[in-house]
Amino acid sequence: MKPLKMVVACISILAMSAMAMAGTLDDVKAKGYVDVGINGSLFGFGMPDEKGEMKGLDVDTAKAIAAAVFGDASKVKFTALTAVQRLPALQSKEIDVLCRNTTQTLSRETQSGLNFVQPNYYDGQGFLVPKALGIKSAKELDGATVCVLPGTTTEMNAADFFRANGMKWSPVVIENTAELNKAFFAGRCDALTSDMSQLAGNRSVAPNPEDYMLLPEVISKEPLAPVVRHGDDQWFDIVNWTMMALIEAEELGITSQNVDDMLKSENPGIKRFLGVTPGMGQMLGLDNEWAYNIVKQVGNYGEIFERNVGPDTPLGIPRGLNALWTDGGQMYASPIR
Amino acid sequence: MTPSESEPKVPFWLDPGKRAIGFQIITCLMVGLLAWYLVNNTLVNMEKQSIASGFGFLEREAAFEIGESLIEYSASDSYAKALFVGVLNTLKVSFIGIILCLIIGLFIGVARLSTNWLVKKLAMIYIEVMQNIPVLLQLFFWYALFYEMFPSPRQALNPMAGLFLCNRGVALAVPASHPAYFQMFVALIIGLALGFGLKRWVKKRKFTTGRDFPVLWPFLGLSLGLPLLVWVLHGAPMQMDVPELKGFNFQGGIMLSPEFFALLLGLVIYTSAFVAEAVRAGIQAVSRGQTEAAMSIGLKKKHILNLVILPQALRVIIPPLTSQMLNLTKNSSLAIAIGYPDFVSVANTTINQTGQSIEGVAMIMACYLVFSVSTSIFMNWYNKKSKLVER
Numbered sequence: 145m146k147p148l149k150m151v152v153a154c155i156s157i158l159a160m161s162a163m164a165m166a167g168t169l170d171d172v173k174a175k176g177y178v179d180v181g182i183n184g185s186l187f188g189f190g191m192p193d194e195k196g197e198m199k200g201l202d203v204d205t206a207k208a209i210a211a212a213v214f215g216d217a218s219k220v221k222f223t224a225l226t227a228v229q230r231l232p233a234l235q236s237k238e239i240d241v242l243c244r245n246t247t248q249t250l251s252r253e254t255q256s257g258l259n260f261v262q263p264n265y266y267d268g269q270g271f272l273v274p275k276a277l278g279i280k281s282a283k284e285l286d287g288a289t290v291c292v293l294p295g296t297t298t299e300m301n302a303a304d305f306f307r308a309n310g311m312k313w314s315p316v317v318i319e320n321t322a323e324l325n326k327a328f329f330a331g332r333c334d335a336l337t338s339d340m341s342q343l344a345g346n347r348s349v350a351p352n353p354e355d356y357m358l359l360p361e362v363i364s365k366e367p368l369a370p371v372v373r374h375g376d377d378q379w380f381d382i383v384n385w386t387m388m389a390l391i392e393a394e395e396l397g398i399t400s401q402n403v404d405d406m407l408k409s410e411n412p413g414i415k416r417f418l419g420v421t422p423g424m425g426q427m428l429g430l431d432n433e434w435a436y437n438i439v440k441q442v443g444n445y446g447e448i449f450e451r452n453v454g455p456d457t458p459l460g461i462p463r464g465l466n467a468l469w470t471d472g473g474q475m476y477a478s479p480i481r
Numbered sequence: 482m483t484p485s486e487s488e489p490k491v492p493f494w495l496d497p498g499k500r501a502i503g504f505q506i507i508t509c510l511m512v513g514l515l516a517w518y519l520v521n522n523t524l525v526n527m528e529k530q531s532i533a534s535g536f537g538f539l540e541r542e543a544a545f546e547i548g549e550s551l552i553e554y555s556a557s558d559s560y561a562k563a564l565f566v567g568v569l570n571t572l573k574v575s576f577i578g579i580i581l582c583l584i585i586g587l588f589i590g591v592a593r594l595s596t597n598w599l600v601k602k603l604a605m606i607y608i609e610v611m612q613n614i615p616v617l618l619q620l621f622f623w624y625a626l627f628y629e630m631f632p633s634p635r636q637a638l639n640p641m642a643g644l645f646l647c648n649r650g651v652a653l654a655v656p657a658s659h660p661a662y663f664q665m666f667v668a669l670i671i672g673l674a675l676g677f678g679l680k681r682w683v684k685k686r687k688f689t690t691g692r693d694f695p696v697l698w699p700f701l702g703l704s705l706g707l708p709l710l711v712w713v714l715h716g717a718p719m720q721m722d723v724p725e726l727k728g729f730n731f732q733g734g735i736m737l738s739p740e741f742f743a744l745l746l747g748l749v750i751y752t753s754a755f756v757a758e759a760v761r762a763g764i765q766a767v768s769r770g771q772t773e774a775a776m777s778i779g780l781k782k783k784h785i786l787n788l789v790i791l792p793q794a795l796r797v798i799i800p801p802l803t804s805q806m807l808n809l810t811k812n813s814s815l816a817i818a819i820g821y822p823d824f825v826s827v828a829n830t831t832i833n834q835t836g837q838s839i840e841g842v843a844m845i846m847a848c849y850l851v852f853s854v855s856t857s858i859f860m861n862w863y864n865k866k867s868k869l870v871e872r
Contacts, residue, residue: 228829232838235532256836257530287728289649296833299545303556306546314730315546316740317830318820323621327820331648332628332739334729374531 168240168372168379169213169429177219180206181233181242184224185321187345188453188461189245189265198222202243204448205264205370205387207441209241212386212434217441226319227294231256234371241383242371245339247297252371261384262391263369264445266465266474267339268362269301272347275357277334282361286311291333293342294319301364302337325349335359339366344459382428389435391477392417393444394468400443403436417480424480435480445475523839538835539564545830547822549738560831567827568848574744574823575810575852581749582809583802586756593761604757611754617815619751624743624819634730643723645731650738652724652731661715665708672707676700740821744813752809756802763798764790795867803860807853814849824848 172178182202183190190200207217225233225244234242235257245267246252248260271282271290279285282305292299292315299317306313316333318324325346328336336346340362347353370387372380393399396414398406406414415421418439419432426432442448449466453459467473493499527534543563546556551569554562592604611619628648631638637647643654656662676699683694712718724734767790775789816823825845832841 228833231833231836235530251834252836254531255533257527257532285729287730287732289730294830294833296830299830300834303544303546307556313546315548316820317548317822317826319817319826319829323624323818324820326625327628330625330628331633375529 168376169382172213172240176214177221178206178210178213178241179221179223179239180209181225181230181239181244182206182222183244184222186245186342187348188341188457188459190222190224190243199452201265201448201452202245202370204442204452205390206241206243208390208438209370209383209386211437211441212382212389212428212430215431215433215437217437227296231258231371234258234373237373240372240379245342245368246371247366248369249297257374258371259374259380260367260369260371261380262387262477263367263474264387264390265341265368267341267366267368268465269298269337269364269366270340270343270362271359272328272336272338272343272356273334273359274331275355279359282335282359282363283309283311285313285335287313288334289314289316289332291315291324291328291336292317293321293324293336293338297364297366298338305363339368341453341459341461344461348458378429382430385428385480386434386438388477388480389417389438390442390445390448391468391475392480393435393439394446394475395470395477398439398444399447400439400441403439407436413480527839533835533837534839536840538831538837538840541835543831543834545834547827548820549741549822560835563827564824564831564844567822567824570822570827571810571813571816571824571848571852574741574748574813574816574821578745578748578752578809578813579806581745582753582756582805585749585753586805587760589753589757590760590764593757594764608754608757611750612758614751616747616751616812617818620743620747620815620819623746624739627739627743634726637726637731643721643734645724647731648739649730650736651742652734652736654721654723654734656718657720657722659715659718659720661712661718664715665711668707668711669704672704675707676703679703738821740816740819743819744816744821744823748809748812752805752812755805755808759798759801759805760794762801763794763796766797767793792867796864799860799864799867803857803864806856806860810852810856811849 182198183200185191186200186202188200190198190202193199203222206220206222210219211217213219223233223239225239225242230242230244230246231252233239243264245265246260247267248263252258253260271285273279285306290302290313292302294317299315302313302315316324316327318327324336327333328346329350336343338346340358343358347356347358350356370383372383396406396411396417398414398417403418407418407420409415412421416424418436419425419434422432424432425434428434431437443451446468449463450456453461455462463471463473465474467475469476494503524534539561540559542557543560544556545563547554547563547566549570550566551573552566554566589604589607592600593608595601595604631646631648634645634647634649637645637652639645645652679699680696683696687693722733724731724736726732730736771789771793772785775785780788813823814825817826817829820826828841828845832838835841
């Protein structure tokens with residue numbers, strides 16, 4: 145009997161692999177929810193609140209995708225992933241989309257079989273130092289020991305920065321963020337380097353946040369964007385234009401509060417956007433109310449930013465690069481027409 | 482009747498011997514087929530998703546820095562070299578760890594059997610406590626202790642000349658480089674070889690003539706005296722490379738990092754508790770009658786332990802000892818939790834940067850397989866050598 149069982153198992157494996165060929169949108173619709181990879185422990189981006197509910201900028205981006213696909217922002221399943229796990233999880237179809245502060249790079253798009261959509265946060269790498277160190281610039285860090293939050297671009301940018309400036313340094317790389325913070329606050333390192341947004345979060349959990357300061361240098365560009373797999377253009381379009389819709393809504397002045405009033409607007413752009421004039425949703429393979437559902441249930445990009453990381457939150461990050469292009473920022477939605 | 486006629490001819494599919502071979506072949510074929518299917522399927526799927534494969538990335542520039550390294554390394558070196566630095570770091574902590582573990586384990590194991598009540602109970606408490614605290618917790622504990630306990634480099638403790646303790650590690654003065662040291666190293670090797678040769682000769686002579694010869698002092702004299710002689714011949718160079726506080730940290734001398742210390746300490750303390758138990762079990766496995774018999778023929782106490790008890794105990798101790806040595810090596814991969822750049826840590830960064838997880842994980846597996854198999858082969862050789870030779 146045993147060899148027979150094995151043959152049956154082999155055949156069923158072959159059959160299953162042949163079946164898993166449908167597009168991501170069909171898979172998602174069949175499952176009834178979007179599987180989203182998330183950080184899980186990054187305050188302001190993806191972390192459970194005291195009630196155990198996932199909160200953050202990346203979380204809201206994921207909810208917007210669910211709102212676009214299902215008309216229901218709650219149809220999301222979150223999978224917390226570490227920096228090492230995140231790309232393989234997407235490649236192996238464990239998740240449908242990755243919304244986890246991941247920097248768009250050339251090698252990831254070409255070597256890892258991934259596509260990045262419109263960034264949901266423009267970040268840059270910086271340094272956090274104790275004020276007691278008495279330095280004013282990252283150029284004074286020659287010979288320093290630097291705690292590095294693991295993650296690919298972080299380690300490389302730091303190495304590039306020190307090499308470019310002809311300075312020596314020695315890294316301490318610890319995978320566990322909480323342990324790394326402890327080591328830094330106890331004085332194991334002279335500086336802590338990571339994306340500015342993360343450093344703001346790290347500083348807020350310091351024993352004495354006032355004793356630490358961010359150095360002015362931003363040593364890298366970190367466009368953090370949702371990621372999908374290569375080779376499924378329809379799904380790429382949906383995720384990409386969901387991001388565009390969040391920005392477009394802010395440009396058009398549509399918020400979760402006034403979206404119902406906006407349905408009566410005479411502005412042709414708003415009518416097209418909200419599906420009063422049908423067509424846009426259909427082109428994506430979605431309902432014509434896709435954008436209405438996003439804004440109604442999740443809000444526009446500005447609302448998401450203010451709610452999770454903005455000046456009124458513990459992170460207190462100014463809009464900066466993440467302001468609309470009309471306000472001198474980088475957020476720019478291509479025309480929805 | 483001839484024997485061949487008495488047995489009816491059995492068809493080959495009913496012959497148990499041939500049938501067994503047949504099943505072996507079928508099993509091999511099926512396992513091979515499955516392996517081929519899995520590998521092929523992986524490659525095809527990776528191709529379809531345009532994920533890069535192969536080991537070409539090893540030659541590309543690594544572009545990341547590594548905290549400590551036994552060889553010269555910079556961010557402009559290749560991934561292959563970065564990974565090699567990781568391998569050396571793993572070997573360094575495992576090798577030193579295993580040696581310390583054997584010494585401490587042997588000591589505690591013997592203490593556990595002491596007739597002194599206090600010594601016995603202390604050894605027991607050590608073993609029970611250390612075996613039952615997960616090694617990862619111990620690593621966190623020792624690491625936190627290190628950076629919480631010691632001051633910053635500017636207020637470094639200086640208990641003796643040339644030694645500084647601070648939260649960046651231990652800075653130690655070392656003799657400044659001089660051509661004499663390499664020759665001293667060669668002299669040490671020659672001295673050790675001569676010493677072991679002497680030991681063999683003494684053993685042989687004892688078996689044939691029964692006469693004893695003190696081996697310890699000539700052994701020490703040869704292995705330490707020769708390098709000393711070379712040193713004196715070179716005019717006894719005394720120049721020291723003393724660590725000095727420059728900028729953020731100490732320069733010069735050698736610097737041992739808190740990560741290395743914490744990892745070494747955690748691994749040694751945890752594993753030596755298991756080694757101690759193996760040693761105790763080994764000694765207790767030798768029956769009391771052996772000691773009594775040895776005593777009755779008038780052997781001295783140290784001879785009883787060296788010539789009667791330990792040779793028999795080793796047979797029991799070596800197999801569990803081997804597995805503890807392997808455990809220590811494998812547990813060293815927990816280094817990633819406290820920031821010691823071991824092989825797994827470097828390989829993880831590499832995977833993270835290149836996205837080539839299959840190759841990366843394959844290399845991690847291959848590396849630990851080599852470590853484990855070579856330790857095992859060595860220990861099996863030693864086990865065979867120390868086996869009781871029955872006459």
